[in-house]
Amino acid sequence: MSPPPISCPATIIRRCTACTKARLRKSWRRCASFCASSGCSHRRDQPQAKDYARLLEKIKTRPDVQLLQTVMLRSLRQAIYSPDNVGHFGLAYESYTHFTSPIRRYPDLVIHRSIKAVLAGKRYDPGDWHEIGVHCSETERRADEATRDVEAWLKCYYMQDRISERFTGTVSGVTSFGVFVALDQV
Numbered sequence: 001m002s003p004p005p006i007s008c009p010a011t012i013i014r015r016c017t018a019c020t021k022a023r024l025r026k027s028w029r030r031c032a033s034f035c036a037s038s039g040c041s042h043r044r045d046q047p048q049a050k051d052y053a054r055l056l057e058k059i060k061t062r063p064d065v066q067l068l069q070t071v072m073l074r075s076l077r078q079a080i081y082s083p084d085n086v087g088h089f090g091l092a093y094e095s096y097t098h099f100t101s102p103i104r105r106y107p108d109l110v111i112h113r114s115i116k117a118v119l120a121g122k123r124y125d126p127g128d129w130h131e132i133g134v135h136c137s138e139t140e141r142r143a144d145e146a147t148r149d150v151e152a153w154l155k156c157y158y159m160q161d162r163i164s165e166r167f168t169g170t171v172s173g174v175t176s177f178g179v180f181v182a183l184d185q186v
Contacts, residue, residue, distance in 0.1 A: 083129035
């Protein structure tokens with residue numbers, strides 16, 4: 001059950017996981033088909049967060065659970081920052097905002113400032129909320145990409161002295177240029 005929406009005099013940037021209904025149906029069919037062998041039959045035209053939760057519960061003992069969880073997560077749209085309160089699909093909340101320490105990221109600082117203003121009975125207005133949301137979303141994507149680049153470099157650095165060693169692993173992805181393998185012991 002979602003908490004009731006809070007009415008406040010400040011617009012708070014929200015991190016939302018909005019999916020179009022068509023994309024959600026297509027993604028759900030793909031996820032559910034992966035799990036058919038585990039007895040999951042949650043095929044619906046309008047999947048909800050609880051359907052994903054049931055599916056996760058049914059697959060938790062499978063040896064490929066990590067891969068299936070990744071497929072399910074990737075089937076959803078990436079979060080974006082926006083002043084429009086569209087809730088959170090995965091948590092099944094009608095109202096949602098996300099923040100951590102204001103030192104970590106600018107979106108968190110904006111939300112902290114908004115909350116502080118609301119508590120003081122004021123309105124925080126840093127500018128065009130939609131532009132701020134787009135900027136924060138783009139900046140977060142660039143930061144995620146930089147993190148992946150550094151992780152890829154560190155993996156190569158770690159493996160450079162282990163060229164002839166053998167490892168056990170699980171195929172975690174297949175592309176036109178090869179496969180991705182998650183090593184079990186590393």
